[in-house]
Amino acid sequence: MSDTITLAHGAGGRQTADLIESVFARHFRNPEFTADDAAILPLGNTRTAFTTDGFIVSPWKFPGGNIGKLSICGTVNDLSCMGARPKYLSCAFQIEEGFPLHALEEIAASMAQTAAEAGVRIVAGDTKVAGRGQVDHIFITTTGIGEVQEGASPAGHKARPGDAIIVTGDIGRHGCTILLARNEFGIDADLTSDCAPLWGTVEQLLDTVNDRSDLHVIRDATRGGVGTVLYEIAAQSGTGMRLHAEAIPVHPAVRGVCGMLGLEPLYLACEGRLVIIAPQDAAPGIVKTLQQGKYSTNAAVIGEVTENHAGQVVLTTEIGTQTMLPAPGGELLPRIC
């Protein structure tokens, strides 16, 4: 391991996991400590989900959202992935001296609107200001409290051979949008981030599945994208993952940009997409429910969990070729969220 912090430590892949394990988990370890999306706390007579996320996206505003909307979506979605109804949020702002007030106003309005849509209340906050050049525009950290719903306990280790792998929509839009918003490549595309609060999506599933325990795994494919999430689940569950390349929904603009730049859409961040792993017989019902939802009309089964190739993700094509998706690592694009 390097002796300084690198961008890869913040990319959400292997190096992030190594840092959590070698520094934070080692010092902080306790029964409720989690390296997952949210910790589950016994508070009074409830099961409470608790999660935090820092947002440092650059630029702070992008097609389809801004850092404020993103900061609510990210934490709402982490709670949702635990089967927890988001109840309360806190938000801490670190702002650069000279940041325009109207921009802060725009960010706060987005946060309020997104929180209202997700049915969550922003109840506490903090504001710090650093001098010019000491923080790049604005960082926001949100922390969320949610109520785990009866019968729901999705977890990364619960994928079972034979399970279907579902994504709730086309992948890689957020990462691709941010990449284009930076204007470093001189590429234009008609593309917006998929950034969205997904509690409504998860609630619909909880309300319609025959058995909530069929929702073996629910994960939001943020930093590192669907590919990284699947590698994590494969490792946690001790299974393999087989994806059908032609079944993976990718927006034509994302496919085009990825083609030009040699990127793999499976490793581009989403901010409004879930990976859901459930038994094959429950999958058609889940996909049908999803396709009726606001943020999941393009939901699809993209593959299945396998007993062989444990810990790996294999990509098959229509013409029968089979390749190993390279293991995630390094940093594809910093400050994506």
Next chain:
Amino acid sequence: MSDTITLAHGAGGRQTADLIESVFARHFRNPEFTADDAAILPLGNTRTAFTTDGFIVSPWKFPGGNIGKLSICGTVNDLSCMGARPKYLSCAFQIEEGFPLHALEEIAASMAQTAAEAGVRIVAGDTKVAGRGQVDHIFITTTGIGEVQEGASPAGHKARPGDAIIVTGDIGRHGCTILLARNEFGIDADLTSDCAPLWGTVEQLLDTVNDRSDLHVIRDATRGGVGTVLYEIAAQSGTGMRLHAEAIPVHPAVRGVCGMLGLEPLYLACEGRLVIIAPQDAAPGIVKTLQQGKYSTNAAVIGEVTENHAGQVVLTTEIGTQTMLPAPGGELLPRIC
């Protein structure tokens, strides 16, 4: 109001309050929203306190602590001021590329040690890395959950004329320590920050007072110091505050530095001191309990709440002069916490 964010917006005084009111409260308003130290949430059958704080102190390491210790103390103390036992913390790191791993290790070790002392568990976290020059070394945001203790409900509006004003120790040490640590003034002094986790202090009080509701107000005097906190309580309670200058405990080194630089110790930040407001007849017992505590041996009554001079803080001296403490505002020293 200025049309850009200024350092004063992050100083914890009037401009911070204006910003919260004009931007955040306006957009986020809901029944549990608070501009106070912590929100109180009805979760299951418990009263839960919930608070967040961002830490951007510069330098990240100082005599008596570092940003890690500070990030635990600040949130533990905000919960303690609500009469809430700190139970769980989350922490979000924003780190500059190139930050030394051994320094992060040192910070994490301090966090673990301070959390253990306060009896609180760090259960969830997040790590983001920004490029060189995009964040100054390291920022940490901690968010805390606490259980409000039976019979405790201290609040800023509960000061009553005649009540005693107590501080739990000598004031201004943290602000003065940071100021000297920056080496901008060429002044040396043998001084350490008062940075400390104060749940033990509050728990001792809850366990020894005859009536917990006698603890009318408990506030930690961080950004803006004791002076700013007293102005806030005066405004919230609609009372005046009279302080006896000679009764206010100030470390000789702090007094010396303040004399040289023309600063008022009442406006220097503390990170391990509480302001407590309680009925006169309960005050001697409270001070006695405090003086036996690890972090409050210099506790003292420093004044009383008055009916006149509503909304103001008056300073009296031994020889009978009486001056108005200037209202807090502007930014004394940025990135103090």
